[in-house]
Amino acid sequence: MRIAVIGAGALGGTFATLLEKAGHTVTVTARGKALDVIRSEGIQLTGGFGDVTARPTAVELLTETPELTLVCTKAQDAAAAITANAAVIDGSPVIVVQNGLDGVTTARRILPHSDCFGALSIIAANYAAPGLVTVTTPAPTYLGHGSGDIDAGTLAWQGVLDAAFPTIAIGNFVGAQWTKLVVNMLNALPAVTGLSVQQVVDDDGLRRILTASMRETVRVGAARGVRFGALQRLGDRRLRGFAGLPLSIGQLLPRLMRARMGDVPNLGSTLQSLRRGQLTEVDHLNGVVVREAAAAGVAAPVNTLLTALVHEVEATGRPLTPAEVLVRFAPLRLR
Structure with a gap:
């Protein structure tokens, strides 16, 4: 599957690496030194999920529509990052992996044609340097959709992600x-x-x-x-x-x-x-x-x-x- 990861920090780097290890074709967005390092050396993941080096395609902005996009920026950067890639990803599924309460709402506002899900990660990971991430505490990621029960879309994407890293489908995502x-x-x-x-x-x-x-x-x-x-x-x-x-x-x-x-x-x-x-x-x-x-x-x-x-x-x-x-x-x- 063609999967894009917007943001190559601690969690974005972790997910991109594990998704590539699971056999997906991964593209990550990055800027500045991080973009140069990932292009030349890839992403090195160490710690709780093992030692893995991934070589995803690294770009500043997406140019091709993926089959799934993970938004892994900091909360304050989400709106700008999603907007910058909206022309390419609007209409395709998006999972927002983010702290706070507003990530999925922001994505739905900017991407009215996309099915937007939320993910909550309990993984503790240190961004040691561009392209270098250490997982200090491996833990599940929780995937959901709105305030109701688990729906079919959540279960489908849970199956995709869980093959790469532990992912649990949950209801009442807003409460979570x-x-x-x-x-x-x-x-x-x-x-x-x-x-x-x-x-x-x-x-x-x-x-x-x-x-x-x-x-x-x-x-x-x-x-x-x-x-x-x-x-x-x-x-x-x-x-x-x-x-x-x-x-x-x-x-x-x-x-x-x-x-x-x-x-x-x-x-x-x-x-x-x-x-x-x-x-x-x-x-x-x-x-x-x-x-x-x-x-x-x-x-x-x-x-x-x-x-x-x-x-x-x-x-x-x-x-x-x-x-x-x-x-x-x-x-x-x-x-």
Whole structure:
């Protein structure tokens, strides 16, 4: 099958490599040095899915209509990337692999003739350099379509992807996006401090802030009438229970997530963006919690401050120490 992957970062590079290994003809879009490296050396994938080198066709913009397109850009780059390739891909199936809540909606708006699906990946992968990706935690990718039950299209594409990397078809994809948003609260504090996710969870003070941000996200989702989807042993009942526990007990959830990661440092996608000198997608993670809280008429002080701190580090280039972070959060009543 002819498959295009828009965006050759950590996840795009992982998927492109594994899809080519599974026998598909893969084209990736990239820019600048990444485009040159992939053209000359291919993509080298190491870590959790084994050591594989792929030689996909690398282009700046697609010129031929693929049978399937995966959009794997950062959330803030999705609209521009999809628009740039719309003339070629509109009318063919598209799977948006993205954090946040808006990816599939954005694709449907720009590609009115395409059947657009969403995918949520729990894979932890580090973009070490252009064309070099290390998977620190292999995990399934969850594929879905809207708010209803699993449909035939989802099952068909699940079969294609699952032959290359573990893929699970799910219903209530919109609810699962909210569950992934809770999981993605792991990203902000590593970006603010420069620490790995594991180091953040191991720090008592930072773990309390992390837990509070996750619980706040659940409460905002509940205020918006969300039924959280099943993802990585999390679902509506468990998340609502987590949000109602005392904060001291709620910290068990990030501890369990940390245990599943192992000890290979997980930098988180937001910190990786900062280290590459790129803008982060924090406005589509913690920032979208703030947006949805405003729509529900409730407050989201923890995520408001986390969003501001990530933007501060973007602007200054200087991470904060854990002690400095705790001082910033001291006026808030974490719960």
